[in-house]
Amino acid sequence: MAVDIRTLDTFPKLLAHHAQARGGLPAIREKALGVWQTWSWARFADEVRALACGLAAHGLKRGEHLAIVGDNRPRLYAAMCAAQCLGAIPVPLYQDAVAEEMAFPIQNAEIGFAVAEDQEQVDKLLEILPVCPMLTRIYFDDPRGLRNYAQDALMSYERLQAAGREFDAQNPGFFDAEVAAGKGADTAAMFFTSGTTGNPKGVVLTNTALIDRAQAAAQMEGLADSDVVLAYLPPAWIGQNIFSYAQPFVTGYCICCPESAETVINDMREIGPTYYFAPPRVLEALLTTVSIRMEDAGSLKRSMYAYFMEVARRVGARILDGKPVGPADRLLYALGDVLVYGPLRNVLGMSRVRVAYTAGEAIGPDLFVFYRSIGINLKQLYGSTETSVFVCIQPNGQVKSDTVGPAVPGVELRFTPQRELLIRSPGLFKEYYKNPGATAEAKDAEGWFHTGDAGYFDPDGHVKIIDRVKDVGRLSDGTLFAPKYIENKLKFFPYIKEAVAFGDGRDRVCVFINFDMEAVGNWAERRNLPYSGYVDLASRDEVYVLVGECIEKVNLDLSQDPELANSQIHRFLVLHKELDADDGELTRTRKVRRGYIGERYQPLVAALYDGLRSVHVEAQVKYEDGRTGSISADVKIRDAKTFPAAAAKRAA
Amino acid sequence: MSDAQGAGDVILAVEGVTLSFGGVRALNEVSFDVREHEVRSIIGPNGAGKSSMLNVINGVYHPQQGTIRLRMDGALREFHDMDPHEVALSGIARTFQNLALFKGMSVLDNIMTGRNLRMHTNLLLQALRIGPAAREEIEHREAVELIIDFLEIQAYRKTPVGRLPYGLQKRVDLGRALAMEPSVLLLDEPMAGMNVEEKQDMCRFILDVNDQMGTTIVLIEHDMGVVMDISDRVVVLDYGRKIGDGTPEEVRGNQAVIDAYLGVSH
Numbered sequence: 054m055a056v057d058i059r060t061l062d063t064f065p066k067l068l069a070h071h072a073q074a075r076g077g078l079p080a081i082r083e084k085a086l087g088v089w090q091t092w093s094w095a096r097f098a099d100e101v102r103a104l105a106c107g108l109a110a111h112g113l114k115r116g117e118h119l120a121i122v123g124d125n126r127p128r129l130y131a132a133m134c135a136a137q138c139l140g141a142i143p144v145p146l147y148q149d150a151v152a153e154e155m156a157f158p159i160q161n162a163e164i165g166f167a168v169a170e171d172q173e174q175v176d177k178l179l180e181i182l183p184v185c186p187m188l189t190r191i192y193f194d195d196p197r198g199l200r201n202y203a204q205d206a207l208m209s210y211e212r213l214q215a216a217g218r219e220f221d222a223q224n225p226g227f228f229d230a231e232v233a234a235g236k237g238a239d240t241a242a243m244f245f246t247s248g249t250t251g252n253p254k255g256v257v258l259t260n261t262a263l264i265d266r267a268q269a270a271a272q273m274e275g276l277a278d279s280d281v282v283l284a285y286l287p288p289a290w291i292g293q294n295i296f297s298y299a300q301p302f303v304t305g306y307c308i309c310c311p312e313s314a315e316t317v318i319n320d321m322r323e324i325g326p327t328y329y330f331a332p333p334r335v336l337e338a339l340l341t342t343v344s345i346r347m348e349d350a351g352s353l354k355r356s357m358y359a360y361f362m363e364v365a366r367r368v369g370a371r372i373l374d375g376k377p378v379g380p381a382d383r384l385l386y387a388l389g390d391v392l393v394y395g396p397l398r399n400v401l402g403m404s405r406v407r408v409a410y411t412a413g414e415a416i417g418p419d420l421f422v423f424y425r426s427i428g429i430n431l432k433q434l435y436g437s438t439e440t441s442v443f444v445c446i447q448p449n450g451q452v453k454s455d456t457v458g459p460a461v462p463g464v465e466l467r468f469t470p471q472r473e474l475l476i477r478s479p480g481l482f483k484e485y486y487k488n489p490g491a492t493a494e495a496k497d498a499e500g501w502f503h504t505g506d507a508g509y510f511d512p513d514g515h516v517k518i519i520d521r522v523k524d525v526g527r528l529s530d531g532t533l534f535a536p537k538y539i540e541n542k543l544k545f546f547p548y549i550k551e552a553v554a555f556g557d558g559r560d561r562v563c564v565f566i567n568f569d570m571e572a573v574g575n576w577a578e579r580r581n582l583p584y585s586g587y588v589d590l591a592s593r594d595e596v597y598v599l600v601g602e603c604i605e606k607v608n609l610d611l612s613q614d615p616e617l618a619n620s621q622i623h624r625f626l627v628l629h630k631e632l633d634a635d636d637g638e639l640t641r642t643r644k645v646r647r648g649y650i651g652e653r654y655q656p657l658v659a660a661l662y663d664g665l666r667s668v669h670v671e672a673q674v675k676y677e678d679g680r681t682g683s684i685s686a687d688v689k690i691r692d693a694k695t696f697p698a699a700a701a702k703r704a705a
Numbered sequence: 706m707s708d709a710q711g712a713g714d715v716i717l718a719v720e721g722v723t724l725s726f727g728g729v730r731a732l733n734e735v736s737f738d739v740r741e742h743e744v745r746s747i748i749g750p751n752g753a754g755k756s757s758m759l760n761v762i763n764g765v766y767h768p769q770q771g772t773i774r775l776r777m778d779g780a781l782r783e784f785h786d787m788d789p790h791e792v793a794l795s796g797i798a799r800t801f802q803n804l805a806l807f808k809g810m811s812v813l814d815n816i817m818t819g820r821n822l823r824m825h826t827n828l829l830l831q832a833l834r835i836g837p838a839a840r841e842e843i844e845h846r847e848a849v850e851l852i853i854d855f856l857e858i859q860a861y862r863k864t865p866v867g868r869l870p871y872g873l874q875k876r877v878d879l880g881r882a883l884a885m886e887p888s889v890l891l892l893d894e895p896m897a898g899m900n901v902e903e904k905q906d907m908c909r910f911i912l913d914v915n916d917q918m919g920t921t922i923v924l925i926e927h928d929m930g931v932v933m934d935i936s937d938r939v940v941v942l943d944y945g946r947k948i949g950d951g952t953p954e955e956v957r958g959n960q961a962v963i964d965a966y967l968g969v970s971h
Contacts, residue, residue: 086850087862197855198913315860 056303058268062237063260065101065138067302069232072098075278075305081127084312084320092127094305100128100214102228104135107217108166109227111190115140115234118162118243120188122146122155122178123170125284125310128194128210130298132168137241137260138232141166144243144255145289152177157252158245159185162486166190168210172198179204237261243486244291244438255486256291256438266441266480267299269463273446274408276328278305281405283326285317291438292413296330299441318342321402329406332413336431337420339401361389362426369394369426374450394427403429410434410446415518415538417545418454425452433457435516439495439502441480445516456515466516467501472533473522474508475501507535509616519617524647526557532619534562536647539620542610546603547572551632551639553650554622555658561623563661565650566600567632573599588686591627597691600627604693618698624661625693628654629686635675660690713741716921717762717797717889718781722771724757724945731757732768733945739889739923741776744915746924746932748956749942750965755925756802758942759891762923763799764792775889793822798887800878802894802925808867812877815866816852819884820845852880855917856910872903879910889921890914896928904928908935933957941965 061067071080076095083090092100113119119136121143123129133143144162146155148170155177158164165187169175171194178191179202191206192213193199199207221228241260245253270276284297297308306328311320318339331339347358368382378386398404409424409431416433424431430449435457436442444466447458460466465477477500484492496502507525508518519525519535526534536554539562543552550569556562570587573596577584584590608621632638638650651658653672660668671685717739724732732754739745747755760766762773764787774781777795784795798819806815824831824845830838853859856876861869866877875895882890895911896904912935914920926932932939933953941949941956943965949956956962 086847086854087859088850197917200917312859313857319860 056268056305058264058303062264063137063232063235063239064134064241064264064299064302065232065235067264068094068098068101068134071302071305078278078305079307080301080305081130081308081310082324083127083310084316084323087312089309089323097127097131097134100131101134101138102221103214103217104131104210105138105217105231106221106224106228107213107215108135108141109139109231110216110220111166111213113139113141113166116142117166118142118144118164120144120146120155120159120162120164120167121288122167122174123148123194123288124314125288125293125297125308126170126194127310129168129170129288130308132192133242133298137235138228140231140235140239142240142243142257144245145294146245147247147287147289148174149287150177152180156181156184158255159188161252161255162243163187166192168192168194171195175199175202175207179206182206235260237264240483242294244289244294246438254488254491257483257486258438258441259483262441262480262482263295263299264303265463266443266461266478267295267303269461269480270443270446271300271304273448273461274328276300276304276306276408278307280304280306280327280407281324282306282308282328282330283311283317283321283324283402284308285311285314285321286330286332291442292330292332295442296328318402322399323402325402325405327405327407329403329409331409331411333411333416333420334414336411336416336424340420340423343397343400358393361385361393364389365394365426366422369428370422370452373425373428373430374452390428397427398429401429406430408432412436412457415541416454419545421454435518437504439482440476440478441482443480444476444478447515451513451515453511453515456511456513456517458516459514460516468509471522472507472509472519472525474504474506474516474518476504477501511614528556528562528619529558529560530619533616534620535617538617539564539607539611539622540645542607543603546606548576548599549603551645553632553645553647555647555651555661556620559662562620563624563658564604564622564626565654565657566625566627568596568600568627570631587631588629588684591629592686592689594689596627597689600625601691601693608693608695612696612698615698621695622693623695624690626657626661626688626690628657629670629688630672630674630684633674636673657688660688666690714776715739715781716741716776717923718772718774719758719762720772720774722758722761722768722773724754724761724766724768730945732761732942734771735942735945735947736771737940737947737950739921740938741921742915742919743937744911744922744924744935746926746936746939747942748926748929748932748939752944753942753965754945755942756893757945759799759893759923759925762792763797763891764789793885796885796888797891798882798885798889799891800875800882800893800895802897804874804878806866806874806878806881809865811863811865812858812861812869812880813849813853813863815877816849816880816884817845819881820848822885848886849884852883855883855913856880872899872906875899875903875907876910879907879914883914883918883920886918887920889923892922892924892926894925894927896926896931904931911935 061070071094077093079091080094080097081092119141121129121132136143146158167178169178169191175193189206192208192210194210196209237260239260240257241263243255243257245255247253282296286293288294301308309324311317364385368378368386371378372386406429409429412434432447432452435445443461444464445457446461463479467475481502505522506518507520507522508516511517519538524537528534534556539554540552543549548568551567553565554562590596604622604625611617611621634641639645667687667689669687671683673681673683675681715738720736722732722735747758749755761768767786772783774783826838826841866874896907915922936953939953939956941962948961948965949959
């Protein structure tokens with residue numbers, strides 16, 4: 054159901070179009086007081102109009118910024134559009150950010166107006182008022198707890214709208230003229246990206262960029278106004294905003310806001326979305342809940358689940374992809390669908406899902422295949438804030454667990470000799486706000502956006518992302534070495550918690566392994582293997598065999614990929630202590646600090662490459678109370694089985 | 706902290722109440738008053754008579770001497786020998802130290818029981834859910850949903866109460882009492898057995914009830930930090946006698962109170 058995005062080139066114009074074309078259809082739902090309350094497109098447009106006029110009456114002008122702080126709420130999405138109606142720029146901020154983190158965006162964009170969800174957000178904004186004197190007006194949606202707040206800056210959403218209706222009555226032509234004055238090239242929104250180092254950067258996106266990409270992906274998937282989406286991730290993240298704002302504005306579908314963060318699973322089951330987006334960690338958490346409940350089930354159910362999940366693993370994904378499958382398996386799968394997969398999809402709230410995406414980080418193949426095998430069309434996509442999300446999407450029938458698919462129509466892709474992915478697309482950002490240096494670094498003169506991600510095209514023309522460019526190295530024979538790719542592959546095994554891969558400038562790849570204490574502890578108990586703790590288990594030959602098997606599978610996988618066949622792991626050791634952020638070995642977000650670990654455990658690295666079978670180490674550890682101690686141990690080193698590269702194998 | 710300035714006229718007056726169980730004097734000529742919109746705490750060491758005091762107000766026990774007057778229809782009226790049902794009808798609700806919930810029923814239904822006094826259609830109509838009964842149920846459901854929203858327990862609406870952790874059960878108990886839309890709410894150790902975070906949550910709910918619904922609160926609590934933080938005025942009991950009465954600051958400085966709590970050498 055395509056709209057003409059050449060004439061409807063801004064979000065307010067799209068809203069007016071939908072209010073006309075499908076005024077009675079639901080635009081946005083919110084569960085409040087236990088009942089789903091619906092705004093039709095006509096109501097949505099009416100809310101926005103009153104709000105925009107109110108903001109105008111209070112002095113919000115074209116080109117100025119409006120901060121929006123809160124969870125997914127109809128009124129906050131209305132506020133986004135209201136700002137756009139006036140040519141002002143909405144800046145959604147993360148609702149879970151602490152007050153100090155909000156100060157920078159507000160100062161940076163000189164934000165004078167903010168719409169906040171509730172008391173919690175208002176409190177944070179009031180807290181930073183002393184350092185953000187430009188912030189003069191704060192509007193709130195939920196008045197709970199705010200009755201006794203006497204600050205002049207505060208005003209309720211209702212009063213703002215009332216002021217707007219009055220203003221609208223006095224200036225009848227004003228609103229329509231403002232909307233008509235908007236152009237596609239105007240900035241539609243600004244999203245701050247969480248900078249891991251330094252201040253966050255405000256990514257400026259135009260109406261054209263967002264609308265074009267939303268349209269391209271919607272056409273590719275055949276989205277229509279009958280689709281339904283659950284908005285449950287932070288709206289300040291473009292990964293949510295594009296699905297709950299840009300795409301519904303293009304296609305006219307309905308978004309649903311859950312009652313609270315704790316009720317998401319229930320609300321999803323009630324709504325039954327047809328279009329779904331979840332980062333891998335959410336999918337993993339869902340699977341864990343299912344697995345735990347399955348373990349508590351009766352033995353009949355458990356064995357039925359085990360049997361049919363095995364059937365699904367064998368043929369489920371093939372059936373979904375429309376590949377040939379024998380009639381017996383088809384029959385079994387159909388039976389499984391009635392007995393297991395259907396009910397399971399229902400429990401997950403995914404009975405009606407036609408298209409589901411995952412993105413944001415690498416997804417484990419088992420996790421990915423689980424969802425596909427039970428008949429959920431889960432696909433990967435690639436994109437970022439700077440690209441208005443949609444760069445690559447896996448088309449139906451061409452889904453793989455380790456690529457992100459080919460380019461979406463309209464996108465040009467290129468790899469530099471350093472393997473960095475470059476993107477040229479109508480969806481690219483205009484600039485980083487007030488940061489020409491960073492803009493020039495990210496976007497070159499010919500309009501290519503430098504993603505910082507390294508990868509290559511696989512034989513089918515799908516993009517495969519392997520690591521960040523700055524982390525990619527080369528083996529001494531010149532072939533590609535992507536440590537994070539290898540480490541991720543290892544970490545997809547439940548037994549392996551952390552892995553550190555070495556190989557840059559060396560002749561082969563070796564790894565340190567940290568096993569997952571809980572998983573391996575259980576495993577040891579099941580095998581009646583007594584142990585005293587992590588250090589004890591780390592020195593067991595049985596554990597080395599277990600880890601060795603995982604590595605073997607990774608090697609087999611790597612050998613299939615001509616680019617990475619040389620990155621197979623030759624030797625490994627199981628570290629005698631768990632890597633810890635307190636010892637500086639991990640960042641606070643639990644990313645391994647490869648360089649630091651390499652220096653700290655220099656003797657171990659040397660031993661990996663010297664061919665020793667065992668090495669004695671002593672390591673300083675910092676306890677939680679600040680004291681330090683040392684652990685000494687003999688660490689064993691083992692060889693891992695490697696495989697000949699795939700090309701050779703095929704020939705043989 | 707809620708402001709004493711919000712407190713109005715006396716809504717509940719206890720005058721010279723004496724309660725004995727055989728030879729044991731649980732309460733001995735205790736007098737105090739509760740003003741509208743205030744948070745009034747009753748504290749004291751174990752066995753001081755706090756719960757007895759609450760039970761007297763609640764109509765569970767009838768004192769041998771003394772009067773209790775409650776403001777109804779704008780004037781303070783004495784109430785004699787009321788049973789708990791009549792007390793509840795006159796606008797006093799309470800929660801229980803040891804919880805009094807239906808463990809097998811959902812959160813929603815438990816809070817709905819608090820609406821019982823406000824239901825007017827007869828059992829037959831309710832059972833058949835026809836005519837006025839259906840309309841009435843929708844009204845009550847809305848009131849219950851407002852409470853669920855207020856106490857932030859949406860995620861547990863349909864969960865049987867027995868499956869909830871203790872802190873949440875306490876919250877449901879509060880919800881059930883609120884469902885009566887009381888003018889005075891008696892809370893019997895609402896924080897007992899809670900961890901710090903649960904206590905903070907409960908404090909916030911109590912203050913919000915007080916602030917937003919305008920409910921007068923009479924609170925028994927052991928946690929001194931909590932009492933001193935959220936109360937407007939505090940009554941101190943010891944061995945059935947009132948030994949202190951005033952703002953938290955005054956009570957904290959009262960020698961008799963310090964002696965009762967810390968002991969005194971004779």
